[in-house]
Amino acid sequence: MPPAREFGARAANSRSVSSAWRAAVIGALVAALATLPGLGVGTLWDNSETAYGEVAREILIYHDPIVLHFNGVPWFVQPPLYFWIAAAFAHLFGLNEFTLRLPSALATIAMGGAVGYVVARTTSSSAALLAATVLSTSLMQVVVGRLAIMDALLDLAVAIAILSAFAALRTGAAQWWYVCCGALAFGMLAKGPAALVVTAIVIVPWAIWERRSGGRVVLPSAARWILGAALFAAIVGPWAILLYRAAGSAAFAELVGHYTVGRYIGTIENQGGPLYYYVPVIILGTFPWFPFLVPGVLASIRAARDPAAGAPARLCLSWAVIPFVFFSLAQTKLPNYIALQLPAFAIMIAIWFDEIVRRDDRRAALAWTAVVPFTIGGLAFAISAFSHDNKLTRDLSVLHDAATGATWAILIGSALCFILLLRKSTAIFGPFVLGATSVATLLILAIVAEPLVEPFKPIPPLAAVIQRERQPSDLVAIEGVSGENALIFYTVPPVEALDLSGSGKQAEHDPRRGICAARRVFVVTSRTRSVPTYGRTRSMLAVADKDALYLYEGPRCKN
Numbered sequence: 170m171p172p173a174r175e176f177g178a179r180a181a182n183s184r185s186v187s188s189a190w191r192a193a194v195i196g197a198l199v200a201a202l203a204t205l206p207g208l209g210v211g212t213l214w215d216n217s218e219t220a221y222g223e224v225a226r227e228i229l230i231y232h233d234p235i236v237l238h239f240n241g242v243p244w245f246v247q248p249p250l251y252f253w254i255a256a257a258f259a260h261l262f263g264l265n266e267f268t269l270r271l272p273s274a275l276a277t278i279a280m281g282g283a284v285g286y287v288v289a290r291t292t293s294s295s296a297a298l299l300a301a302t303v304l305s306t307s308l309m310q311v312v313v314g315r316l317a318i319m320d321a322l323l324d325l326a327v328a329i330a331i332l333s334a335f336a337a338l339r340t341g342a343a344q345w346w347y348v349c350c351g352a353l354a355f356g357m358l359a360k361g362p363a364a365l366v367v368t369a370i371v372i373v374p375w376a377i378w379e380r381r382s383g384g385r386v387v388l389p390s391a392a393r394w395i396l397g398a399a400l401f402a403a404i405v406g407p408w409a410i411l412l413y414r415a416a417g418s419a420a421f422a423e424l425v426g427h428y429t430v431g432r433y434i435g436t437i438e439n440q441g442g443p444l445y446y447y448v449p450v451i452i453l454g455t456f457p458w459f460p461f462l463v464p465g466v467l468a469s470i471r472a473a474r475d476p477a478a479g480a481p482a483r484l485c486l487s488w489a490v491i492p493f494v495f496f497s498l499a500q501t502k503l504p505n506y507i508a509l510q511l512p513a514f515a516i517m518i519a520i521w522f523d524e525i526v527r528r529d530d531r532r533a534a535l536a537w538t539a540v541v542p543f544t545i546g547g548l549a550f551a552i553s554a555f556s557h558d559n560k561l562t563r564d565l566s567v568l569h570d571a572a573t574g575a576t577w578a579i580l581i582g583s584a585l586c587f588i589l590l591l592r593k594s595t596a597i598f599g600p601f602v603l604g605a606t607s608v609a610t611l612l613i614l615a616i617v618a619e620p621l622v623e624p625f626k627p628i629p630p631l632a633a634v635i636q637r638e639r640q641p642s643d644l645v646a647i648e649g650v651s652g653e654n655a656l657i658f659y660t661v662p663p664v665e666a667l668d669l670s671g672s673g674k675q676a677e678h679d680p681r682r683g684i685c686a687a688r689r690v691f692v693v694t695s696r697t698r699s700v701p702t703y704g705r706t707r708s709m710l711a712v713a714d715k716d717a718l719y720l721y722e723g724p725r726c727k728n
Contacts, residue, residue, distance in 0.1 A: 196285025196301025209267030277314030309454030326356030582606025
């Protein structure tokens with residue numbers, strides 16, 4: 170290459186890297202605006218947030234980061250990455266809702282930056298900023314980023330693994346291959362083999378499709394496979410070895426067999442759903458961008474026919490379709506599973522929007538923006554179907570009124586987007602205005618609506634009474650109501666679950682044994698449920714919603 174041309178290529182590459190990092194920083198800032206404000210508002214939601222928060226807390230209580238504990242007993246349900254990070258934040262900054270949700274928020278912020286960087290390197294800066302905006306302001310992305318769960322860490326690891334594998338197989342660059350292997354290792358520590366499975370069912374079909382379409386696929390050499398596997402083992406291996414030495418193979422049988430494979434072939438904890446379960450989840454999860462997802466997918470289908478330039482479109486389609494089918498066929502279903510596909514949705518929407526603005530073909534954008542108001546009906550359907558499938562309790566039903574106000578805000582945002590699209594000079598700003606409206610709406614829901622549902626979370630205030638009145642030898646129990654995980658988190662473990670149903674549960678759940686086990690016993694139960702006193706004195710200490718807190722004390726139980 171002549172010196173002048175070589176210098177020009179280096180300068181262009183430097184500008185490309187510079188613009189990519191700029192897109193990454195702006196993308197991360199957009200995600201931060203959507204997730205950090207009000208992150209600690211409201212008590213933890215039962216039951217996942219309180220369960221995972223308690224596991225993180227018990228790392229600090231028992232000083233054991235290898236064998237995780239819940240309610241004082243070993244717990245082999247999820248891998249440790251989220252709990253390590255949450256426990257570290259809690260140790261440094263104090264145990265509270267903010268520190269337990271911070272790992273998810275930071276992962277979501279990193280996701281916004283990563284998508285901005287990758288799209289800027291492959292398409293344009295404007296498409297990169299739009300992709301990060303669409304992703305970071307989608308309802309599900311914000312929700313996952315504001316909860317004390319490990320899914321945001323898994324989503325980040327899988328997204329980096331997929332995008333890095335895509336770059337490695339297209340360019341043959343070794344560094345991207347090793348980034349992929351490292352990301353898979355952290356995904357394994359975040360949520361087990363799911364990271365490997367989802368990455369494989371996206372990348373392998375894409376690579377086959379790419380080769381059949383005439384695209385370039387550079388397979389890693391044997392040396393790179395070995396070094397990548399060594400990197401993976403170096404990250405995951407120490408934890409796996411220490412866990413095996415501490416708990417044996419039974420820990421992995423529970424973690425991988427029951428709670429990973431078992432989730433797919435069976436229904437865990439009544440978390441099932443119909444085959445169409447994820448249709449309303451996608452409508453709701455991509456709000457307010459769902460109207461643009463349809464033309465984005467259609468544009469990607471057209472672009473995928475191009476052997477030379479269609480590789481990104483083929484990747485996004487594989488990423489969007491195959492996991493959707495995979496999770497739809499699973500027996501256990503949870504809405505956050507589909508969040509793994511949000512980066513693909515965001516990239517397709519951004520590339521479509523960027524291209525039609527560049528071509529000054531704004532009629533399509535105007536038409537689909539006008540569809541936004543009609544998606545309000547789709548949103549209502551999605552909320553109704555989601556609520557029915559997940560048997561949501563009335564503590565969430567109060568959010569319907571807040572959602573009505575949010576839809577009005579989105580209508581205003583879509584109207585402003587439509588107006589900006591009318592002129593070529595302002596068209597590029599249209600989707601960013603809709604994104605800003607989405608951020609404002611979601612923050613209103615998080616900061617304003619969250620306190621409204623606190624009265625419908627009865628366990629935290631009852632737990633506060635227990636902590637205020639509790640003496641060292643007292644026992645805490647719960648019977649016949651939901652919220653056991655919250656009671657454990659907002660008091661001190663252990664908490665005993667009593668059983669009056671006669672369902673043949675284990676003897677340690679016998680109510681007589683629980684109520685008679687200590688000089689004083691706090692019992693949280695329904696206000697309408699009659700728990701035997703066994704001759705002890707019972708007094709009602711507090712009431713919250715439909716639940717009540719009783720104190721049993723006095724003489725020993727009668728025979």
